[in-house]
Amino acid sequence: MPTKKGAGGRQQNYDSRGRYTKTDYAKLYYTPPSRKEKTQKRKDSKREELFNRARNSKDKYLFEVFCEIEKALPYHVQFVNETKFDPFINDIREFDIITQKCIIEVKSGSNGRKMENQFKSQKRYAEYKNKQHIVFAPNLPIMTIINFKRKGFNITNDIKMIINTIKENEL
């Protein structure tokens, strides 16, 4: 903005029509954010977006699990209810929670029917991406959980175990 010295020797601004304008001190003393601040702002806005996605999700325990993971390991969750391309079916599939090294499936069902094939295909995808597959199923009976564990699936009804598994893999 063009300036000229006024009567008292102070710098004064005027616009293209020659009218005096007030000095915008906010602009005068504005310091652009540093790279660190910009990265942090981006991280925070992404976290807020994930938080809203988890909260608005109609899955029963998803928000609870997301909050627990974020409390224990902030900024570790990368995606919530995200669709990813699975080359084994040549199409997209949705995953509940994806962190850097883990894929977590949240199941609210109280019967283990038709879960085995799901877990197999999710585990196959997780191994393809070098991630650990974990299932959180709080309503499944304990014998059903034991049956699935015998089949080689990482399944639990305890959130703390999930957080410990994530910590083992990521930290």
Added chain:
Amino acid sequence: MRDIILYTKNPINYDECVKNILEKVKSATTNSKNYFHSNNKHFWCLDIDNEDLESSLLGFDVNYVEEQKQLLIKNVPIENPISNLLQTHRSIDAKRIIEVLMKLYPELYIEVNDAEIWFGSAQEYLDMEFDY
């Protein structure tokens, strides 16, 4: 996502379903083999694997196998039913798919696998209102 299990007397034929589902459900796409899913932000998917009871219980405990068999005998009025899995966030998406499949397979029976398991015919599912 919520698991909705579809029981039929005969295996669901992909070629029979594909035209009907793609025509009547706007958001549907397919991988041309055995998998349908939505192409909008409300994701649902239908996996046609036509699993019978015996093969779905292979490798499980004897008690678990017996429990599942009794549950099906008690609640599903189809002998040796074939099961397929529909996963959805919203009941309206499930209703749209079930409406289409009901016309091809009138004996269709539904199990909603949630905190409380719900069994019912396809028409009963369409008439009920769920909280999702």
